Amino acid sequence: xxxxxxxxxxxxxxxxxxxxxxxxxxxxxxxxxxxxxxxxxxxxxxxxxxxxxxxxxxxxxxxxxxxxxxxxxxxxxxxxxxxxxxxxxxxxxxxxxxxxxxxxxxxxxxxxxxxxxxxxxxxxxxxxxxxxxxxxxxxxxxxxxxxxxxxxxxxxxxxxxxxxxxxxxxxxxxx
Amino acid sequence: xxxxxxxxxxxxxxxxxxxxxxxxxxxxxxxxxxxxxxxxxxxxxxxxxxxxxxxxxxxxxxxxxxxxxxxxxxxxxxxxxxxxxxxxxxxxxxxxxxxxxxxxxxxxxxxxxxxxxxxxxxxxxxxxxxxxxxxxxxxxxxxxxxxxxxxxxxxxxxxxxxxxxxxxxxxxxxxxxxxxxxxxxxxxxxxxxxxxxxxxxxxxxxxxxxxxxxxxxxxxxxxxxxxxxxxxxxxxxxxxxxxxxxxxxxxxxxxxxxxxxxxxxxxxxxxxxxxxxxxxxxxxxxxxxxxxxxxxxxxxxxxxxxxxxxxxxxxxxxxxxxxxxx
Numbered sequence: 001x002x003x004x005x006x007x008x009x010x011x012x013x014x015x016x017x018x019x020x021x022x023x024x025x026x027x028x029x030x031x032x033x034x035x036x037x038x039x040x041x042x043x044x045x046x047x048x049x050x051x052x053x054x055x056x057x058x059x060x061x062x063x064x065x066x067x068x069x070x071x072x073x074x075x076x077x078x079x080x081x082x083x084x085x086x087x088x089x090x091x092x093x094x095x096x097x098x099x100x101x102x103x104x105x106x107x108x109x110x111x112x113x114x115x116x117x118x119x120x121x122x123x124x125x126x127x128x129x130x131x132x133x134x135x136x137x138x139x140x141x142x143x144x145x146x147x148x149x150x151x152x153x154x155x156x157x158x159x160x161x162x163x164x165x166x167x168x169x170x171x172x173x174x175x
Numbered sequence: 176x177x178x179x180x181x182x183x184x185x186x187x188x189x190x191x192x193x194x195x196x197x198x199x200x201x202x203x204x205x206x207x208x209x210x211x212x213x214x215x216x217x218x219x220x221x222x223x224x225x226x227x228x229x230x231x232x233x234x235x236x237x238x239x240x241x242x243x244x245x246x247x248x249x250x251x252x253x254x255x256x257x258x259x260x261x262x263x264x265x266x267x268x269x270x271x272x273x274x275x276x277x278x279x280x281x282x283x284x285x286x287x288x289x290x291x292x293x294x295x296x297x298x299x300x301x302x303x304x305x306x307x308x309x310x311x312x313x314x315x316x317x318x319x320x321x322x323x324x325x326x327x328x329x330x331x332x333x334x335x336x337x338x339x340x341x342x343x344x345x346x347x348x349x350x351x352x353x354x355x356x357x358x359x360x361x362x363x364x365x366x367x368x369x370x371x372x373x374x375x376x377x378x379x380x381x382x383x384x385x386x387x388x389x390x391x392x393x394x395x396x397x398x399x400x401x402x403x404x405x406x407x408x409x410x411x412x413x414x415x416x417x418x419x420x421x422x423x424x425x426x427x428x429x430x431x432x433x434x435x436x437x438x439x440x441x442x443x444x445x446x447x448x449x450x451x452x453x454x455x456x457x458x459x460x461x462x463x464x465x466x467x468x469x470x471x472x473x474x475x476x477x478x479x480x481x482x483x484x485x486x487x488x489x490x491x492x493x494x495x496x497x498x499x500x501x
Binding site: 008057058059060061062063064065066067068069070081083086088092093095097101103109121135138152165166167168169170171172173174175 | 317
C-alpha cells in the first residue's frame, strides 16, 4: 500500500514536471504589475546575451505586449486592459511609436463593415491612458528598455451598437 | 472515478501550459541606412530580420515615405501622403516582402536603392517598414514592427539646411511643471537637420532663465517638429510681458537660425533650478548581440512550480486513496 502510494506520488510529480516544462524551460518571467486597479498580471519576455550568435550591425528588438482581451464592454465606465512592451537595442537613441496605423477608422474599434465605436480607444504608458490611439504616444530611452507598461481603455456610448469590435495597435521601433 | 480525476488533472495542466501568452517580437539588424549616393548608380544593402518570439510568425515589409510631425520624431507616410520632393520611396525596392519565420529564425532583406540620373543634390528619405502580421481573435491585437530609416545624401553642391523657427508658444508654469516655451522648427531646405534648440527668457537685457533641447532626431525637409524647452533659472517672475531669444544650431553646433519673440505670462512663473536636456545624438554602436534564449531559466519559477507540484500531487493522491478506501 505504502509502496503504491509512493509510486503514485512520484508518477504524478513527474507528469506535472513534464507537462509544465514548456513554461519552465521557456524564457518567460512572471511579473506581477498589479499596481493599478486593472487587476492584470502579465508575463514578460526576458532577453539574454547569446555570444554564440554572431549577427552584426546595430539592432533593435521590439516585443509588443500580448494581445489584450477587454471582455464584455458595457455602456458607462471605461473598460481597461494592460500589457508590457519590451525593447532591446544597442543604439544610443531609439524610440517606439505606439498607435493604430489603420487608415479606415484610425483609433477606433471596428466591428464588421463600417460599424465602429464612437470614442477612440485610449492608450498610454500611464493610467489613465490619455492618448487617442490614432495619434498614439512614444517610448524612448528615458523610459528604459524592459517592462514598459502599456494601458488601454475603451469608453462605450449608449449610441454604440452591440457587436464584436477589434483594433490593432502597432509598436514601431526605430533608431 | 480515478480516471476522471486523472483526466481533469491532465486537462488543467495542459490548459495552464497552453495558456502561456504568445508575444509578437521582431529584431532587425542594420535597420538604418545612412549613405552618400550618386545619381545614375545602384546600391544594395542587407538587413537581417529575426523572429524574436517563441512561436512562428508571418512578416510583411513595405517601403513608406518618411516625415516628422509636431510630436513625432518619425512618421511613416503612405504613397498618397508622401509628396515630398526629397522622398526616396520610389528609389527603393526590398525583397522579400512577405515571409514566414519559425521562432528565433532569421531572414535577410535586400534593399536596393536605384538613384535616377539627374537626381539633384540633397537628402532623400524613406522608411523600410518591417512588421509582424496580426493574427489574433482578441479585441486589441498588437503588432511588433521596426521602421528602418533610410537617409540618403545625393552628392552635389547644393545641400541646403535652411531652417526656420515657425512658432514660439509660452508654457505657463503650473502644478509641478516649470515655465518654458514650445518651439516649432521647420526644415525648409533639402537636407535633414538635427537641431539643438536653445531658448533664453529675457526681461529687457536681463537674462531670467534659459533652456535647451537636443533630441538627436532629424527634421526631414518640408516637415516641422515641436520642441518643449523648459526654462532653468532662479526664483520666480511676476506676470507680464517678456521676450524669448531662440537659437537653432545643427548637430555640430553651428548656428542655423535665430529669432526673438515676445511672450506674455498671465501669472507668476516658477523656474526649475536644475538643467534638463533630453536625448543624445545617435551614433554608431559597437556590436552587442542580445538574443533570447531558452537557456534562460528563472529558478524562482522552478522552485515555486516544484513546490506547487508536490503539494497538488500529494493532495490529489490522498483524495484518490481516501475515495478508494471508502
